[in-house]
Amino acid sequence: MNRRSYVWPALMLFATVFYHSNYVRAQTESTSEQYPAVVHLTAEQDHQRMMDLLHIDSIRRGRDGSPDSPYAANYDESKANPYPSLPNPLILNNGKSVKTAKVWWSERRPEIVEAFDREIYGRVPASTPKVTWEVISTKNTTYGTTPVVTKSLLGHVDNSSYPLIHVDIQLELTTPANAKGRVPVIMELSFPNSRPARAGVPAPPPPPPGPSWQQQLLDRGWGYATLIPVSIQADNGTGLTEGIIGLCNKGQPRKLDDWGALRAWAWGASRALDYFETDSSVDARQVGIEGHSRYGKAALVTMAYDQRFAIAYISSSGEAGAKLSRRNWGEVVENVAGTSEYHWMAGNFLKYAGPLHWTDLPVDAHELVALCAPRPVFIGGGATQGDGWADARGTFMAEVAAGPVYRLLGKHDLGTTEFPAMETPLINGDLAFRQHSGGHTPVPNWPTFITFASRYLHAPAAGA
Ligand code: GCU
Numbered sequence: 001m002n003r004r005s006y007v008w009p010a011l012m013l014f015a016t017v018f019y020h021s022n023y024v025r026a027q028t029e030s031t032s033e034q035y036p037a038v039v040h041l042t043a044e045q046d047h048q049r050m051m052d053l054l055h056i057d058s059i060r061r062g063r064d065g066s067p068d069s070p071y072a073a074n075y076d077e078s079k080a081n082p083y084p085s086l087p088n089p090l091i092l093n094n095g096k097s098v099k100t101a102k103v104w105w106s107e108r109r110p111e112i113v114e115a116f117d118r119e120i121y122g123r124v125p126a127s128t129p130k131v132t133w134e135v136i137s138t139k140n141t142t143y144g145t146t147p148v149v150t151k152s153l154l155g156h157v158d159n160s161s162y163p164l165i166h167v168d169i170q171l172e173l174t175t176p177a178n179a180k181g182r183v184p185v186i187m188e189l190s191f192p193n194s195r196p197a198r199a200g201v202p203a204p205p206p207p208p209p210g211p212s213w214q215q216q217l218l219d220r221g222w223g224y225a226t227l228i229p230v231s232i233q234a235d236n237g238t239g240l241t242e243g244i245i246g247l248c249n250k251g252q253p254r255k256l257d258d259w260g261a262l263r264a265w266a267w268g269a270s271r272a273l274d275y276f277e278t279d280s281s282v283d284a285r286q287v288g289i290e291g292h293s294r295y296g297k298a299a300l301v302t303m304a305y306d307q308r309f310a311i312a313y314i315s316s317s318g319e320a321g322a323k324l325s326r327r328n329w330g331e332v333v334e335n336v337a338g339t340s341e342y343h344w345m346a347g348n349f350l351k352y353a354g355p356l357h358w359t360d361l362p363v364d365a366h367e368l369v370a371l372c373a374p375r376p377v378f379i380g381g382g383a384t385q386g387d388g389w390a391d392a393r394g395t396f397m398a399e400v401a402a403g404p405v406y407r408l409l410g411k412h413d414l415g416t417t418e419f420p421a422m423e424t425p426l427i428n429g430d431l432a433f434r435q436h437s438g439g440h441t442p443v444p445n446w447p448t449f450i451t452f453a454s455r456y457l458h459a460p461a462a463g464a
Contacts, residue, residue: 038164038251043237046253047339050347053256059353062335065389074328075388083326083359089370089405101409112371113305115362120320121301122259122346124267125248129158131169133275140177144211146218147177149281155271157244165247170231171272174214175223175281181460184286186217186313186453187225187272189265189295189302213446220450221459223282225272229298232268233261237343244268256347262320265295266302273308286310286457290449292442293390297321297344304371311456312372313449314379315442318390320344322379324365324401326358327394333358365394366401369431373402374409376456378432378449383422386439393419399431406430427452 041049051059063073074080089112090098098108117123136152155169175183217224229235233243241251244264254260259267269289277284288311291299296317303312314322319331320341335341337353352361369377379399381392396419403413412429420426425434425448432452436444 035162035164036250036252038246039241039253041238041241041253043339043343046237046240047342047350049253050256050342050350053347054351056351056354059337059350060334062338062353063330063332073330073332073389075330075384077329077393080327080329080394082328086324086326086364086366086401087362089367089402090408098408104405104408109371112363112367116304116368116371118257118346119348119352119362120346121263121344122254122348123257124259124263128244128248128267129161131155131157131271131274133171133278143174143218144215146215148174148218149177150174151279153275155268155275157247159247162247162250164251165242167244167247168231169268169271170228171225171275173223173225173276173279173282174218176218176221179221179223179281179460180462182281182283183221183223183459184288184310184457185223185225185276185282186288186290187227187269188213189229189269189289189291189298190226191295192228192230213443216446216450220454220457222457225276227269227272229261229265229268229295233264235261235294235343237339240343254347258346260343260345260349262294262298262301262344263305265298266305269298269302270306270308273306283460284308288312288453288457290315290442292316293318293440294344296390296442300368300372300377303375303377304368307375309375311376311453312378313442313445313453314377314395315445316381316387316390316392316440317379317395318381321390321395322365322369322398323391323394324398325352325361326364327391327397329391329394330389331391333361364401365398369398369402370405373405374411374430376430376432376452378427378434378445378452380434380436380442380445380449382439382441382444383435383437387441390440392435396420396433396435399433402431425451 064071092108093111098104134154136154139150151173153171157167214224233245240254273287276282276287289299289302289309290313292315296315297320299312300314300317300321303309320336325333334353337350379395381387381390381395399414400417406413414426414431415429422435422437434445434448438444
């Protein structure tokens with residue numbers, strides 16, 4: 001072979017190696033570009049990241065449950081209302097007042113939604129992945145003495161846009177086996193196991209004797225469902241790059257107005273309602289939502305944002321729920337802005353714990369209740385002794401202040417502005433309230449809620 005004869009093979013070899021190495025690099029790059037790794041931050045790191053984005057150095061410290069702490073929560077009514085004037089739900093941002101239902105729906109309500117989205121609970125992404133519901137099992141059994149059908153379901157969230165995160169929503173539905181048609185259903189946002197302990201706060205009292213809430217619903221010919229919020233989104237800051245929020249963000253940390261866990265849980269509740277619309281045992285126009293404590297907050301957010309829910313029972317929802325944030329009682333804004341609870345909210349919420357204050361909040365809890373109008377809402381809470389942290393009176397005050405919106409829409413408000421005596425049900429309007437004498441538990445108010453709900457929800461008539 002002469003020298004020349006080496007040139008072409010050598011060139012070919014070089015070209016092949018060059019091509020392949022580039023090909024491999026391009027492939028690797030496109031995989032990592034398409035699926036960046038999940039970012040893992042501690043809640044403290046993620047919280048600091050939010051503060052940096054907000055350009056704030058520090059936020060004020062929250063209150064303590066323990067009365068001996070120098071930061072003890074306030075339980076003195078004379079100090080409870082430092083900012084008695086609330087944003088008016090019926091005044092537009094341009095200062096004009098809302099006089100008609102039309103202006104409420106087309107202008108004012110969207111303004112309030114926008115404020116909650118941007119500053120308080122965060123925005124749900126414009127497009128969220130599809131959920132495919134799978135019935136894992138269907139069991140014919142009895143609850144107490146009632147024959148029932150119980151379905152266990154998983155809502156598989158489409159993760160084709162980011163296969164590194166899996167979300168399977170856990171839902172269980174129980175309906176009376178002998179129903180004469182589609183039944184009303186109350187869905188609870190449920191704690192998976194036992195309730196988390198709260199520092200300085202007594203454990204929930206044992207349930208009083210009497211039928212469980214499930215039995216009480218079945219006795220009316222209604223069904224019940226339980227949804228597990230933490231199967232949608234973890235209940236901590238470190239989980240914000242996973243779950244549905246992480247899936248939508250492809251494993252990256254949130255922007256300041258991205259949704260927090262409360263809206264993620266509410267989104268999951270809406271997906272459960274999508275399923276009920278396809279299940280012939282359920283009357284999807286008669287589905288209610290119930291939650292207690294952090295899930296009371298989530299139930300209220302669900303009801304406010306998804307107008308398909310027919311009724312709500314909001315139990316001991318406290319701060320970031322139905323309690324006015326302008327109230328100085330029990331838990332306050334600063335607690336929710338702290339590292340163990342900020343993940344419920346949008347990052348923007350942190351700034352109201354410093355440098356801004358409660359009075360700077362563009363909206364308050366009465367406007368979240370108002371977003372539920374004209375649909376019926378029952379709000380409950382316990383006595384200060386045992387449930388003071390959740391501020392039953394502060395939630396009552398929010399309901400009173402939501403009244404004008406209900407009236408504008410032709411509905412009835414609470415019927416009073418006076419805080420009622422313990423265990424006095426206010427259930428004649430479309431807004432309802434009762435404070436029970438027990439501690440931090442939804443149990444004592446279930447019978448009153450069901451009496452209230454029975455004005456709106458109806459089991460199928462025999463022979464229907
Ligand atoms: C904590 C938190 C409350 C919340 C409660 C619960 O106490 O501060 O906001 O409602 O946990 O969910 O039990």
